[in-house]
Amino acid sequence: MSEDLHLENVRREYTKHSLTRRDMPENPFDLVDKWIEDAFKAKALEPTALIVATSTPDGHPSVRTVLLKEVLNEEIIFYSNYESRKGQQMAANPNVAVTFLWHETERQIHIEGTVRHLEPELSDAYFRKRPYTSRIGARISPQSHPIPNREYIMVQFAKESLKYVGRPVPRPDTWGGFAVKASRIEFWQGRASRLHDRFLYQKQEDGSWSIERIAP
Numbered sequence: 001m002s003e004d005l006h007l008e009n010v011r012r013e014y015t016k017h018s019l020t021r022r023d024m025p026e027n028p029f030d031l032v033d034k035w036i037e038d039a040f041k042a043k044a045l046e047p048t049a050l051i052v053a054t055s056t057p058d059g060h061p062s063v064r065t066v067l068l069k070e071v072l073n074e075e076i077i078f079y080s081n082y083e084s085r086k087g088q089q090m091a092a093n094p095n096v097a098v099t100f101l102w103h104e105t106e107r108q109i110h111i112e113g114t115v116r117h118l119e120p121e122l123s124d125a126y127f128r129k130r131p132y133t134s135r136i137g138a139r140i141s142p143q144s145h146p147i148p149n150r151e152y153i154m155v156q157f158a159k160e161s162l163k164y165v166g167r168p169v170p171r172p173d174t175w176g177g178f179a180v181k182a183s184r185i186e187f188w189q190g191r192a193s194r195l196h197d198r199f200l201y202q203k204q205e206d207g208s209w210s211i212e213r214i215a216p
Contacts, residue, residue, distance in 0.1 A: 013192045014189075014190025014191055014192060016190070017106065017190075019187065019197035021211075024187075024199050026208075026209065028185045028187070028201040035102070035105070035187070036071070039105055043104065045103075045104070046067075047102070048067045048068040048069075049065055049066075049100070050066050050067065050076070050078055051065050051099040052065070052086060053096060053097040054089040055089060055093055057092050057093050062089065066079075069126065069177075072179070074182065076098055076111060077177055077178070077180075078178055079123070079175070080175070081138070081174055082175065082176060083142070083143070084144040090115050095113075096113065096115045096180055097112045099111070106190035107187075107189055109186070110184075110185070110186040111184070111185050111186075112182065112185075113180050113181045114181050115180045115181075118178060123177045124171055127171040127175070132169065133161075135169040136169060137157065138171070138172060140156040140159075141153065182203065183202065184201070185200070185201040186198060186214070194216060198216055200212055200213075
């Protein structure tokens with residue numbers, strides 16, 4: 001890496017918004033919804049991008065980015081291949097963390113909780129809404145597993161596409177929804193001088209949420 005980049009000097013001030021205790025609703029998902037809407041209004045490049053962290057049972061972590069598809073009944077919903085690396089890790093260890101990061105609004109949301117497979121009928125309903133090519137891709141991709149070259153996957157895609165011209169494309173058993181049930185949610189609002197506003201919600205045994213400001 002070039003020494004001219006001077007990474008140690010890269011910084012910027014965050015000045016667009018603030019966050020006070022008065023801004024914090026009793027239910028954190030009310031603010032999750034609002035911040036997602038604000039990201040769309042700010043024309044965020046990827047307003048639904050969701051960073052998902054998983055780990056193996058013995059604690060080896062991995063992380064990747066998916067797309068949020070719904071916030072339903074206080075669960076974060078996304079879709080993927082059940083036999084992918086993340087799918088296998090979540091099956092073996094359901095403890096996960098997810099993060100929203102919006103540079104345009106200088107905000108982050110960090111969520112920790114447990115994950116489960118979404119009900120098959122909900123996965124079926126969403127799968128039918130996907131573009132035709134995305135449905136074909138879900139059927140032929142052995143996600144996260146080795147393939148010999150790009151030509152291989154393109155040939156499989158072409159073959160599968162021809163099979164379903166003019167016909168419904170069935171959802172493969174290896175693909176569907178994941179639902180993250182939160183137990184901890186942090187809202188991070190960038191502020192000047194690195195004195196960021198951070199509020200932490202934690203789920204209580206009675207189903208309510210505790211709220212506290214935490215240090216930047």
